[in-house]
Amino acid sequence: MKRARLIIKEVQVTKQGEIKNFQIKLPKNVQRVIAIDTDVRIDSRIDGFATGGIRPAPKLEEKPMFDSIPIGSDGARSAPFLSWTLQKNPVAGKLKLKSMERTYIFYEEWLHFILFNGGIPDMSMGMFARSPISLNKNRIPKKVDVPVSTTIVNGIYEDTLGKFLQQDITYTIKVFVWVETEEENDGVVFDFQDNKITTEKKETEQHG
Amino acid sequence: MIKFFSKDFDVQVTAAGQTVKRTFELDKSVKAITHYTILSNREDLAYYRGSFRLEINKDEIVPDGYSTKKIMCWPTVSANDRLKSIGKRTTGNGLISFEYTDTNDGLTAFVPYTVTLSVEGEREAD
Numbered sequence: 640m641k642r643a644r645l646i647i648k649e650v651q652v653t654k655q656g657e658i659k660n661f662q663i664k665l666p667k668n669v670q671r672v673i674a675i676d677t678d679v680r681i682d683s684r685i686d687g688f689a690t691g692g693i694r695p696a697p698k699l700e701e702k703p704m705f706d707s708i709p710i711g712s713d714g715a716r717s718a719p720f721l722s723w724t725l726q727k728n729p730v731a732g733k734l735k736l737k738s739m740e741r742t743y744i745f746y747e748e749w750l751h752f753i754l755f756n757g758g759i760p761d762m763s764m765g766m767f768a769r770s771p772i773s774l775n776k777n778r779i780p781k782k783v784d785v786p787v788s789t790t791i792v793n794g795i796y797e798d799t800l801g802k803f804l805q806q807d808i809t810y811t812i813k814v815f816v817w818v819e820t821e822e823e824n825d826g827v828v829f830d831f832q833d834n835k836i837t838t839e840k841k842e843t844e845q846h847g
Numbered sequence: 848m849i850k851f852f853s854k855d856f857d858v859q860v861t862a863a864g865q866t867v868k869r870t871f872e873l874d875k876s877v878k879a880i881t882h883y884t885i886l887s888n889r890e891d892l893a894y895y896r897g898s899f900r901l902e903i904n905k906d907e908i909v910p911d912g913y914s915t916k917k918i919m920c921w922p923t924v925s926a927n928d929r930l931k932s933i934g935k936r937t938t939g940n941g942l943i944s945f946e947y948t949d950t951n952d953g954l955t956a957f958v959p960y961t962v963t964l965s966v967e968g969e970r971e972a973d
Contacts, residue, residue: 647912678914680895681953753916755894773890773921777928810953813914826879827908828934 642822643673643829648794648814651682652732655801655808663736663792663816671787672738672745674780674817674831679731679752683809728753731810732798739789746783750812752800780817780831792816852877852970855886855963858947863957866948871964873941880938880968882930883908885918889960894919896955897962900946904939911946915962930967938968 648663665672728751736746755773794814801808817831856871880903887893897915901908920929945964951957 644907645909645913647910649912676917678917680914680950682951684953755891773894774923775921777920777924777931778917813912815913815917824934825906826935826937827906828932830932 640824640828640832641670641819642824642827643817643832644669644820644822646816646818648816649811650794650796650814651809651811652796652798652801653807653809655798655804655806657798657801659794659796661794661796663794663814665787665790665792665816665818666820667790668821669787669790669818670821671819672783672785672792672816673819674782675736675746675748676778676780676815676817677734677748677750678813678815679750680811680813681752681808682811683807729800729803731800731812732796734812734814735795736814737793737795738785738787739791739793740787741785745785746781748781750796752810780815782831787818848972849878849969850972852968853966855965856943856945858945858962858964859959860947860949860962861959862949863951864949866946867962868944868946871943871945873938873943874970875941876970876973877938877941878969878971879935880933880943880966881935882932882967883918884920884930884965885915886963886965887919887960889958890919892949892955892957892960893962895952896949896957898948898950900944901964902944903936904942905944906936908933908936911948915947930965935969 644666646663646665648661650659650661652659731750731752734746734748734750735744737744753775755775796812798808800810817829854873856869858867858869860867883901885893885897885899887897894916898912899909899915899918900911900913918931943964943966947962949957
C-alpha cells in the first residue's frame with residue numbers, strides 16, 4: 640500500500656445562492672484519489688428562528704441564568720415550563736467533484752453544518768447553562784477510487800443555506816482530498832485505508 | 848519487549864485567531880506512534896474554531912488547515928474508536944511538531960482554552 644496524503648481546499652461563500660467553481664491542485668506524484676471528506680465553518684453570525692429554522696448554539700458564557708419569559712395577566716408564564724428546543728444541522732449547499740479522467744461527477748454531497756450539540760434537546764428550561772455535550776460520531780472519509788494523471792480535480796459548489804435564509808451568509812467549505820502517492824507508506828496507514836478488503840480479494844484470487 | 852505508550856501534550860490558546868506552534872520531544876524509548884486525538888477543556892471552542900497541522904519525525908501526517916472536529920472524540924464514541932489510527936509511524940528523531948490555529952467563527956465567543964494532543968504508541972520495555 641502506498642502512502643496517502645491529504646490535500647485541503649478552502650472555498651469561501653459570501654452571497655446567497657452563490658455558485659463557486661474551483662480547482663483542487665494535486666501533487667505531481669499522485670496516483671489516485673482514494674477518499675473525500677468535507678467540513679463547513681460559519682464565518683458570519685446567524686440569527687436563530689423560533690421554530691423550524693436554524694438555532695445556533697448559544698454562547699454559554701453569555702447565557703443569562705434566567706430567560707426573560709413574559710408573565711401573563713393571570714400571573715402565569717406564557718411559555719410552558721417543560722418545553723425545550725432542538726437544534727438541527729442545517730444544509731449548507733451541494734458539492735460536486737469531477738476529474739478529467741472520469742466522464743461523470745465522481746463525488747456529490749449535500750454539505751451539512753454539523754453543530755457541536757445538534758440533536759440534543761435544550762433541557763435547561765431557561766434556568767441552567769446548556770450542557771456542552773455532543774452526540775456526534777467520528778466521521779470517516781468516504782472512499783472513492785479515481786485514478787488521476789492530470790493532477791487537477793474540478794469542484795462546483797452551490798449555496799442553499801443563504802438562499803433558504805434569504806440573506807448573505809459568509810461561510811467556508813473545506814474539501815479534504817485524500818490521495819495515494821508514489822511514496823512508500825513507511826508505516827503510516829490511515830483508518831479509512833483498510834487493507835482487509837484488498838487482502839481478502841488477493842486471498843480469494845489465489846484460492847479461486 | 849514492546850510496551851504500550853501514551854502521552855498528552857498541552858497547548859494554551861490565549862488570543863482569538865492565534866496560531867500556536869509547539870515541538871514536543873518524545874522519550875528515546877518510544878519507537879512508534881500508532882494513534883492520536885485532540886482533546887480540550889472547551890470542546891465547543893476547539894470544535895468550531897480549531898484547525899491544525901501535525902508532523903512526526905519531519906513527516907507530515909496532516910497539513911495545515913485540517914479541522915480539529917475531524918479528530919476529536921465524544922463520550923458517545925466507543926473507547927476503542929476514540930483515537931485516530933495512523934498505522935505505525937516510527938518516531939525517528941522523536942520530535943512531534945504540532946501547529947494549532949484558532950479561527951473566529953459565527954457561533955462562538957472566544958475565551959482562553961487549552962488544547963491537548965494525545966498520542967499513543969509503542970515503547971521499548973525498561
